[in-house]
Amino acid sequence: MGYEFDFAAMLQAWPQFLAGAWLTVQLSLPATVVGFMLGTLLAIGRRGRHAWLRSACGAYVEVVRNTPLLVQVFLVFFGLASLGWKVPAFAAALAALVLNVAAYSSEIMRAGMDAIHKGQIEAAECLGLTRRQIYWHVILRPAMEKVYPALTSQFVLLMLATSITSQISVEELTAAAARVQSETFRPFEAYILVAVAYLLLSLLMRAGLWLFGQAVFTRRRKLGAGAAR
Known part of the structure; x- marks a missing residue:
């Protein structure tokens, strides 16, 4: 049994894919920045002097890391609605x-x-040096430089994970593909294009984060130039 690809309908739906990709970016970038800042504060709390603070930060990290992201999205979206706080799907995601x-x-x-x-x-x-100066110049910046490749991978995974938010009707890239395939009855072509779009977004995000690292971590840039020579 053969299958004939037909991407003509996909080309006509390019505005929907473009809008979905833009919404994916709108979810990824703020979540990356704010999530990293919050994560850094949690890391400081876990290394703090107060036992209650270490326990609270540790409990939060373990709960989040050992539950599915989809469940967390449902808890925020439906949980807040059950408490009387009607949060838009985008904000909840x-x-x-x-x-x-x-x-x-x-x-x-x-x-x-x-x-x-x-x-x-x-x-x-x-x-x-004051405690704040020590944390910034001696601990935080060198620590971030050491783990920057791991952070980059985590942020790219976050961008890919935005596809889960389609389950609460956020019109990102995966939701756009679902709508297009339901209109055209060409699911294979629709999801092939989405896979390519996610690949391109991942490469662009990695390139942007690499450029940011080169600009911020001058020592890493110099070491890389030295290794190249």
Whole structure:
């Protein structure tokens, strides 16, 4: 039994795919930035002096990392509605993505912070740096530089995970493909185009994050140039 591909209908539906791809970007970028900031705060909390804070941050991370993202999206969307807070689907999806990526970013950043030698922190204290200065110059920036490749992969996975939000009617890329295939009855072609679109978005996101890393982490850039020579 043969199958004849017909992408003509897909070309006519390109505005729907473009709108879906743009909404995917609108979900991914804010969730990446806010989720990373929240994850960094969680990592600091897990390394803090107060036992209750360490326990609370650890409990949050374990709960999020050991439950499916789809369940978390449903909890935010339907749970808040049950409590009387009617949250738009986009806002609920964005909140769930932020809460999810924060837990994973927290563990990545905590690993980077734990890799900072205690002697460097002690040397900074001897130089009279404040606790805030030590955290920023001696712990956070070097830790982020160490784990930046892992963070990059996690953020790309987050972008791909936005497809789950189609389950609460967020009109992102996967939802656009579902609508197009229901109108054209060409599901194979529709999802092939979506797979290609996600691949292109992943490559663009990796390239953007690589450029950001080159701009922020000058030492990494110099080391890379030295290795190239």
